[in-house]
Amino acid sequence: GAGVSQSPSNKVTEKGKDVELRCDPISGHTALYWYRQSLGQGLEFLIYFQGNSAPDKSGLPSDRFSAERTGGSVSTLTIQRTQQEDSAVYLCASSLAATVLSGANVLTFGAGSRLTVL
């Protein structure tokens, strides 16, 4: 697509429920990133995909968080047994693989999925 598409744009859930957040990157972008933006906080890196593999998942806060990418395109971030501290905006970004390797990485971000855990 023309831009990075994320869904849902807003999600309200109850504590303890599982949620899935979806990201559809720009067509042809092989690198995909998930970030979390909490109220008053900066952007916290969660995980990075190159193709379908995740060379760096160091930012996932706990084993309740997981992500997968299939077909080198769409990615899903899953949060199990949600907690109130998971409330945040989850941002997805994509980039061309070439710029990743060159070190001059330019990420294009989606509008985000706002998660509220009651």
Next chain:
Amino acid sequence: GDSVTQMEGPVTLSEEAFLTINCTYTATGYPSLFWYVQYPGEGLQLLLKATKADDKGSNKGFEATYRKETTSFHLEKGSVQVSDSAVYFCALSGDQGGKLIFGQGTELSVKP
């Protein structure tokens, strides 16, 4: 590990004032440096970038120069407008697989 530190906000300026938002970084190797902007209700978008020392990135009247000797990438604009009100994020891309490491963000509010 690599990190980015930005001046804390919020920064409030009058229209046509001069803007500086300080950004310093810590990194191994030779990172690329970026400024991203998040306008109210919108997603993050790239404002400008610089990939090596002494490079100057510029866009929409904003400028930032990659200073290796001071490990800085301060954002400047000579005359801000109300439409520049947004949150500005400094970021680096180092040797860590292409991911960006962001500063905390600086909120700018420009009053007419």
